[in-house]
Amino acid sequence: MNITIVDYNSGNIRSVVNSFKEVAQNKVNIEVTSDLKKIKSSDKVILPGQGSFKSCVDALNNISGLVDTLNEFTITNKKSLFGICVGLQMFADVGYEETETKGLGWISGKVSKIDNQNGKYKLPHIGWNQINIVKESKIFQNIENNSHMYFVHSYEFIPKDKNVISATTDYSSNIVCSVEKENIFGTQFHPEKSDKMGLKIINNFINL
Amino acid sequence: MLKNRIIPCLDVKNGRVVKGINFVDLKDAGDPVEQAKIYSDGGADEICFLDITASNENRDIIYDVIEKTSKKCFVPLTVGGGIRSVEDIKKLLNCGADKVSINTAAVENSKVVIDSAKKFGSQCIVVAIDAKKNGDKWEVFTHGGRNNSGIDALEYAKQMEENGAGELLVTSMDRDGTQVGYDIDLMSKISTKINIPVIASGGVGNLDHLVDGIQSGKASAVLAASIFHYGKYSVKEAKEYLDSKGIPVRI
Numbered sequence: 063m064n065i066t067i068v069d070y071n072s073g074n075i076r077s078v079v080n081s082f083k084e085v086a087q088n089k090v091n092i093e094v095t096s097d098l099k100k101i102k103s104s105d106k107v108i109l110p111g112q113g114s115f116k117s118c119v120d121a122l123n124n125i126s127g128l129v130d131t132l133n134e135f136t137i138t139n140k141k142s143l144f145g146i147c148v149g150l151q152m153f154a155d156v157g158y159e160e161t162e163t164k165g166l167g168w169i170s171g172k173v174s175k176i177d178n179q180n181g182k183y184k185l186p187h188i189g190w191n192q193i194n195i196v197k198e199s200k201i202f203q204n205i206e207n208n209s210h211m212y213f214v215h216s217y218e219f220i221p222k223d224k225n226v227i228s229a230t231t232d233y234s235s236n237i238v239c240s241v242e243k244e245n246i247f248g249t250q251f252h253p254e255k256s257d258k259m260g261l262k263i264i265n266n267f268i269n270l
Numbered sequence: 271m272l273k274n275r276i277i278p279c280l281d282v283k284n285g286r287v288v289k290g291i292n293f294v295d296l297k298d299a300g301d302p303v304e305q306a307k308i309y310s311d312g313g314a315d316e317i318c319f320l321d322i323t324a325s326n327e328n329r330d331i332i333y334d335v336i337e338k339t340s341k342k343c344f345v346p347l348t349v350g351g352g353i354r355s356v357e358d359i360k361k362l363l364n365c366g367a368d369k370v371s372i373n374t375a376a377v378e379n380s381k382v383v384i385d386s387a388k389k390f391g392s393q394c395i396v397v398a399i400d401a402k403k404n405g406d407k408w409e410v411f412t413h414g415g416r417n418n419s420g421i422d423a424l425e426y427a428k429q430m431e432e433n434g435a436g437e438l439l440v441t442s443m444d445r446d447g448t449q450v451g452y453d454i455d456l457m458s459k460i461s462t463k464i465n466i467p468v469i470a471s472g473g474v475g476n477l478d479h480l481v482d483g484i485q486s487g488k489a490s491a492v493l494a495a496s497i498f499h500y501g502k503y504s505v506k507e508a509k510e511y512l513d514s515k516g517i518p519v520r521i
Contacts, residue, residue, distance in 0.1 A: 073363075073390050073391055073394075074363040074364070074367075074368070074390060074394060076340065076363065076364060076365070076366045077340060077344075077366060077368055080340050080341050080344075080366060081344055083341075084341070084344070112390070112391045112393065112394070113389075113390065113391035114391065117388075117391075178465065181465050184465055184466060184467050184490060185465060185466070186392065186393060186436055186466070186467075187272065188393070188436065188437060188467050188490070189272050189273060189274075189275050189315065189467075189490065189491065190272070190273045190275065190315055190520040191271065191272045191273065192271065210273065210520045212345070212346060213272075214393040214436070215393070216392075232271055233272055254344065255344060255345060255346050255368060256344070256345075257310070257344050257345055258344075260344060261344060
């Protein structure tokens with residue numbers, strides 16, 4: 063099996079690469095590239111993302127043909143894709159970080175700033191928080207409810223269709239922290255930095 | 271619920287741990303990778319490396335250390351010490367650091383924080399503030415505590431938040447190494463003034479100090495070095511103690 067981690071200059075993806083390689087060992091081939099041909103021919107794709115919504119969308123658009131290739135991979139060919147952090151946020155129609163920016167539009171909804179309730183909650187939401195699994199998701203196999211995951215973000219994805227939500231976390235309100243829609247998976251938290259439980263989620267995705 | 275974090279810090283010099291866990295059964299007590307692994311297996315919420323390498327020719331060793339550690343530790347890894355430029359930050363992140371902690375460079379050139387936060391995201395930019403009390407205020411020191419910038423620490427904290435820092439690592443120089451507890455007044459004043467998380471540092475001698483740092487100092491995370499290094503307490507014991515005092519921790 064070939065899994066591609068999309069390298070589109072979205073910030074630091076080294077930890078994502080390390081964690082997938084650790085889990086995959088020699089069973090699965092992990093490629094780190096923005097080469098469109100390689101993405102097209104892979105079995106699964108990882109879409110990481112750090113920095114702002116706008117900077118990640120801009121970085122995707124900066125690589126000619128990348129968005130079309132990802133659309134074809136995910137929407138037309140229905141192959142499995144896993145978005146992490148801003149990688150998940152970009153599934154939305156629109157994001158409001160820095161300025162209003164169009165997303166990939168794969169899961170209808172918007173990305174807006176977490177309500178800090180007049181400074182009661184610090185932002186970014188940094189650290190370990192528990193996830194509340196609200197629907198069975200293939201990537202949560204053998205993951206106990208209320209497991210701790212590592213978060214770093216100030217913006218949240220608010221999908222229109224609540225049925226796509228697979229887990230939430232409690233910070234200021236119930237924040238969507240994981241989605242699953244057919245072949246599209248995403249986590250707001252960082253499985254690559256979430257210790258053994260995070261590696262288990264990565265393993266579940268590899269084994270889909 | 272978001273948990274308060276416990277962050278052990280390791281001092282690394284020329285690629286070797288100089289202040290670290292002093293267990294007899296360690297194969298190589300000076301190996302940063304092995305020590306980081308012990309901490310992360312023991313439940314550390316993050317690992318912090320402080321590179322105190324003095325000579326320029328040995329500076330590059332830290333990149334190799336980070337690279338090896340990040341392949342073994344799957345909790346966030348912060349690296350500080352000697353960071354001068356956006357280029358330095360890029361190199362550390364490319365090696366596998368998840369965050370960098372910037373001290374002197376943040377005081378001398380505010381563009382380093384502004385530009386790196388824009389380029390890499392605030393989530394990986396920690397500004398380290400070494401503060402020392404002078405009368406009824408605190409002043410920011412640079413160069414490992416040798417130079418007094420004269421800048422007011424509270425004003426500076428606010429400025430760094432505006433510049434794009436994701437977190438502040440606040441060390442009381444008056445308390446550092448004394449083991450009498452954090453400077454609670456400093457921690458709570460900064461934490462109340464800004465809306466990004468504060469990591470308290472400097473002065474921990476026992477587990478009650480960690481409790482005070484969070485409850486009275488209002489810190490989101492507590493950093494400690496010596497109480498963990500010499501086997502006085504394990505990270506697990508620290509977490510169980512915090513838990514018994516009603517502080518939310520990841521266990």
